[in-house]
């Protein structure tokens with residue numbers, strides 16, 4: 175078991191995604207006031223340890239710290255609760271409630287599609303979760319079956335939306351510089367694919383794709399390369415599959431409109447889906463059937479969709495400190511509203527904020543500075559980068575990991591292959607947008623009871639980009655060698671450090687000379703034959719001398735004499751054979 179921060183121990187990996195690895199973990203001790211859920215010692219939790227390249231990106235660390243209040247306050251019965259955020263050295267981790275059940279992607283693969291009624295009710299709950307987060311100004315942006323966990327308790331399956339904020343973290347300037355795209359091609363809204371302004375309507379598009387996949391077993395636009403899939407999102411209208419009832423198709427089609435303003439709000443989507451579920455069942459009353467057919471009237475769009483911050487055209491696009499749109503901040507119970515349109519994720523001075531990143535006193539800006547401000551008011555040239563201050567504060571909050579002896583056989587990380595370090599981002603060639611691939615190609619294993627038409631192979635994905643082909647290494651694999659770091663330096667301010675000089679190589683031992691330095695073809699075979707003859711002679715001698723064979727043959731000769739006699743006989747016989755052949759040959763030619 176491996177410690178994360180001072181409060182958690184990683185036990186076993188549950189799965190790995192594009193942004194990190196999720197572990198089953200155990201609470202060692204009650205978390206401090208900065209955690210949304212203090213937890214009890216011994217309690218089991220899930221911890222998502224973000225990938226090394228994310229954890230080492232200064233922009234992402236900043237965003238991670240700034241967004242902690244956004245993540246920690248998102249509570250809804252259908253949202254996986256984020257309990258705590260851990261920052262330690264090069265490690266960023268989200269502590270979540272552990273959900274006992276598969277994710278929707280795995281579930282569909284193993285059990286086949288849902289019935290239209292079940293799919294509608296399940297998606298209605300996901301839409302509830304989206305409605306709550308959109309009202310709080312939080313857009314998920316990576317809605318897909320793999321991000322919906324099924325909490326199986328008491329024979330009920332409750333969908334739980336997870337990975338909120340991960341897309342927001344990963345889509346930092348640090349990554350967008352490299353033109354990497356955050357999202358999964360099969361679930362990407364047309365406006366995201368085109369780089370147009372994004373709003374909460376992207377989640378509605380994702381919900382439409384998910385709903386389609388729940389009832390058919392595969393997303394509507396799949397197959398071919400990532401670019402082809404994106405092109406289909408932009409240009410192709412989805413076709414109604416034969417098993418989708420008319421009212422459900424009305425909902426799906428509205429969610430999949432190319433124009434974001436024509437998609438329903440999350441709240442209306444949830445309501446519409448419940449009406450559809452009541453009207454398409456075998457026992458539905460005529461009035462319910464009629465209401466379901468009129469569902470289109472319920473699917474009004476959101477008049478003020480939540481914008482995605484820092485996307486072109488979205489509110490506060492150019493402001494790197496903006497975390498929430500102002501409408502959300504005003505409604506937010508935890509975030510303070512900034513009249514300049516900037517949303518501080520931290521409360522005013524003196525407020526007891528359970529999610530505060532910095533301690534209540536002694537902020538980085540020195541005396542007089544607002545200790546709760548995420549960014550110092552004015553960045554002095556010699557002042558520490560805000561990232562450094564935040565890292566220091568976060569590290570103070572998380573006691574250093576205690577190094578302890580770990581039996582290698584008990585260390586789950588040791589069993590995993592090492593990954594080569596990825597190339598530094600600035601050396602990456604400029605490429606067209608890359609699209610994060612989902613899980614490797616799989617075929618859905620249909621169960622006979624679903625009676626679905628034969629499924630096509632699951633979307634034939636491109637081989638994943640190289641970075642995902644390599645086996646991953648957990649960021650903390652290097653921890654045992656790491657010296658305690660008093661201060662993490664901001665890359666922007668740090669002069670480039672020369673790599674430490676390599677220790678001179680020890681001279682190699684001279685290679686032992688081969689017994690057969692000149693390769694003679696057949697020499698090996700000849701040696702084998704000689705050894706066999708030698709063995710034969712020695713074995714024969716032993717048999718001749720030690721067994722009664724000599725008496726049976728009755729020659730009275732010793733082994734070597736007998737061997738000589740046999741040899742002479744063979745030579746005589748061969749000679750006689752030659753003579754006979756020669757005389758018969760010459761005799762045949764004589765008339």
Ligand SMILES: Nc1ncnc2c1ncn2[C@@H]1O[C@H](COP(=O)(O)OP(=O)(O)OP(=O)(O)O)[C@@H](O)[C@H]1O
Nearest residue numbers: 188189190191192193196220270271272273277320
């Ligand atoms: N809170 C949780 N409780 C239990 N299992 C979880 C939890 N969160 C994630 N998992 C499991 O961990 C695995 C990996 O999750 P992760 O979110 O990293 O995958 P992903 O959604 O495919 O990746 P990404 O969103 O980074 O592209 C999933 O199979 C999921 O079932």
